[in-house]
Amino acid sequence: MSVAAGGGAPSKVEPMKLRIYGVVGGLVGIYLASLLGPMTGNWASFIAALGVIPAVVLGANSVRRVCSYGIGTGVPSIGMLALGMGIVAAMFGLAIGGVIGPILGTAIAMGFGYLIGLITNKAIKFNIPVMEEGTMDLGGAGAITLLGLSVAVSGSADYAAIQMSVIATGYIAVVFIAGSLAILHPFNANLGPDETQDRTLTHAISTAALAIVAAGICGIGTIGLPSVLTVIVGFLVWIVYFKKFFQLVKRDAAGVVGTGLLPPSAQ
Template identity: 30%
Template sequence: MSTDMKKEFTSQELYFIALVPGIIAILMVKFYHPVTPIAVILIWPAFLSGANAVRSVARYGLGTGTASIGYWGTAVGATIAFISQFINPAYNFVSPYFEILSALIVGAVTGICAQRIIKMKIPVMIRDSAILASSTAIIAMFLLGMLTEYSASVTTVDAYITYPLIYIATTLAILHPFNGSMGAGENQRRTLRLSAVEASMTTALFGLIALLFSEALFFTGISVIIVSAAGFVIFVKRWFSAVKEDTYEFAWTGYPPAEH
């Protein structure tokens, strides 16, 4: 049976699946940093939620605008997460609720502007702009928490230099799954499986960043890399399985072997 005929998750369903584990993951790294490797697993659904929001909007025919909606939406969520660190470097109990809600509201406002001012006429623009921004804020808050364990050698100030990398890496992991899967045979299952692959790659990258930051984050970095690598292997297998199911035929397109 074609995968297009199978029931798809709605944007709201994926967002709520990402929201609760995401908040738990942020609080875990805040209150007990050694559990970061477990928290990493809980943050992956936020990548899927964001990727699905991009997919939902871009399927209305944005074409090359797929990347634009990705950068636009993630910029809102990441910026709010970063601004909160300047306002409240102590990362107090108000976080992450304020940031996630703020990203949801501002994301919706940008969607309204796209609908009413730019006249994009995409029915899901407001909803998915909000979900995209909020999902990004969840990821950014987690990564900042992972890199800012309180110690003599790692401070919030040190994490400022990672802001551009957090934004770009998160954005690429969110916008690329649909961009890399779109076409006549695109379906949510395969796109979200690719999103899971890229989510694990992104957290592995920040495990490496944690290693480079400080000896205080050595365990965090190593363990995050190991967990992310295990997730990567699992997700790649599942994604490639979906690719093979949805592909009519594999054909070799390189040069033929030399004749002897």
């Protein structure tokens, strides 16, 4: 594999800071939504979806850190790995953890991620210095994204409720793919020599917002009207951050010019 010059992408925001924001923000969202759920008649479920945003930013940042070394397989593989690790750990945590389920699931996902990083460096001989840290963050981000979107769909962090309204209905597939795309797409779309952290992470917020919209639409089938709020919140976040992303694209581009329509002769 090719190692990027200088070893890794330059970052303005420290990974540790993003890790704390991502994990704490995501878990606070999940717990707030499931605590307020019964009181507000599930109108608070959008908070869990909002908590997904810092987790996706954490995931996108670690995709950026690991993939800037060049992993040879394309960026999507690592996003799929994140949710693959995340789903098993998250469901395990929920099933055995009870109230502390989401915390347990996230912790297990991060531990499992660290191990995956370790074996890819040792057995597959990747020799990427940030691999262990990167896959640890990815596991955590995957688990929180999955849990947050699942809580947004079901309105509760209870294992039985998620079983019934997310897994048995098949919405888990939407949550899985929307969540992994949210994590993998930002770096996949922005990579290159002119990639900047703020642009990639702003893009991550907008892709997380789209995942929220998807989860909100699924939620209409399970918790009904309150899920419309999730869709609206997701759209608002998307509009704001996609505009911001586009500004950053214009800032980083050499030039933005209108090409006009094709001349009639070219058709």
